[in-house]
Amino acid sequence: MTRRFKMLVFLVVMLLIAAAGMVVVWAQHDDEEPVTILGTWTAGQERDFKEVLRSFGIPFQYQGTAAQREVLLSKVQAGEPPDIVIMPGLGELAEYADQKHLKPLERLYHPQEYGSPWRQTGETSQHVFWVPVKADLKSIVWYRQGHRPATSPAPLRSWCIGMGDDGASGWPGTDWIEDLVLQRAGPGVYQEWALGRPGRWWSSAPVRDAWQAWARLLQQDRGLAKQALLTDHRGDPDHHGLLFDGRHGCTLEHQGSFATSFYGEKYAKRAALVDSAPLLPGGPDLARGHEVTGDFAALFSDRPQARELIERLASRAGQQKWADTAAVFSANRQVRPRNNAVEREIVERLNGDGPRCLDASDVMPPAVRDAFYEAALLTIARVAAHEDPGIDGLLQGVQLVQKAQPSRPSVPRTVCSTE
Known part of the structure; x- marks a missing residue:
């Protein structure tokens, strides 16, 4: 070398x-x-x-x-x-x-x-x-293309409902109550309630009336209420979400825009949406805002x-x-x-134009949010068990949790906007 x-x-x-x-x-x-x-x-x-x-x-x-x-x-x-x-x-x-x-x-x-x-x-x-x-986006209802719903409150048998979740169960029920408060009472009342502003908002007429309307819907069929309590809001894996499951006979789903991820690419193309307001129990004809x-x-x-x-x-x-x-x-x-x-x-x-309001339970202190979820679950569980839902007592319980919360300097100043 x-x-x-x-x-x-x-x-x-x-x-x-x-x-x-x-x-x-x-x-x-x-x-x-x-x-x-x-x-x-x-x-x-x-x-x-x-x-x-x-x-x-x-x-x-x-x-x-x-x-x-x-x-x-x-x-x-x-x-x-x-x-x-x-x-x-x-x-x-x-x-x-x-x-x-x-x-x-x-x-x-x-x-x-x-x-x-x-x-x-x-x-x-x-x-x-x-x-x-x-x-x-929330405050919408999904349906299968070609089956547009009538613009009037839909019976319980039409709704695909599931309360279950891997994390915190019960939030699909709070979405119903939040939407009812927003559509019936408007963004101003919704914002004061969501932010926990001074006053007994949990026992106020707008919140109590919305809760009672949801309970009356559930009481139309206690068997379906029990089914909703035991059902995951996403449906079973590989069954294309509750709307396209084909086993429950429901035709409407009160879910956010994320619902298309449950349907899968094939079935998501067959889904259409409308504003929730006219389909909610006692809801107005036109949406007053969107969650x-x-x-x-x-x-x-x-x-x-x-x-x-x-x-x-x-x-x-x-x-x-x-x-x-x-x-x-x-x-x-x-x-x-x-x-x-x-x-x-x-x-x-x-x-676009029109009021948009952040999800109320997302803005609430965690302790209040969790009490809200629990109260929604107890409502549907009591209805399924043929018991009085005891709404006044449930709302008083959440109000006590709200009252115990400290001041929150970093909480958003507003929840709703018309921008």
Whole structure:
């Protein structure tokens, strides 16, 4: 072996070692400092969300769980919160903000791209602590194409209803009550009740009347009430949601725009929607507003990578990719809907004219929200058992929980908007 050849071999070996060292360093950097994210999305939606995150080029570690509240609380108490949390519970996020756990999001997104009620600060705080990264429309009813319902209150046998959920059961029942309060009493009363403003709102006539209307609907068929109590709101796996299940004979579903994910791609194309107002028990002919719900991202750390990830996700481009990848909806008004008539209807209601009100239970303190869920479950359970639902007592119980809550500086100033 010549001296020149030995030198060439030596240089090649050194280059390979250097290259290997660079790979290890980059790999270690990515592995050591991923942005940790805690959310509720699992299964297909988790896969789609990870695909969007990978496009940002920022190392991340995502955990999706139905037990998000418990997981987050344990992590915070252990002093190891995730960098980012994504959750629908604004009431819960407000508590963490009041406890100084959340970091302000100013300059991380363009507020003008988000209309009300998505864009706001707290009651007394001037900071913004969350931004919606997914939105959904409520106050709508799904039906199978070609079977448009009459514009009059529908009997219980027409409704596909399930109270079950992997996380907190009972919220589908609270959606009925919230929608009844909104459509009957209007956005002003709805907002005061949702925010727990001074007064005995839980025992007020608008809330009590809405609750009684829902109970009377359930009392039309106690067997169906029992079935609803034992049914998951998504239906059985691989049965295309309750509306397309084919086993229950129901034709209408009071669900948000996320219901299409239960139906699957094939059956979602056969679903159509109308405003819920004329179909609700004793509801008005025209909608007085629409409930909306969202999944909001909040920062528990000030790490630059975490801030950049939220900035990318909340941007018009990030929201457009998320909407296109997972067929979800955005509160960002710059995001274009796909070429689908039903999706355009949803986007028009999410971002168009008319009052939009955040889901009331999402805004409430967690203790009040949980009491609300429990009261809704007890109502349907008592009806199914041929008992008096005892609505006045249930409402008094929730009111006592409301009364025990401390002031909430970071709670949203408003719940409804006409913008």
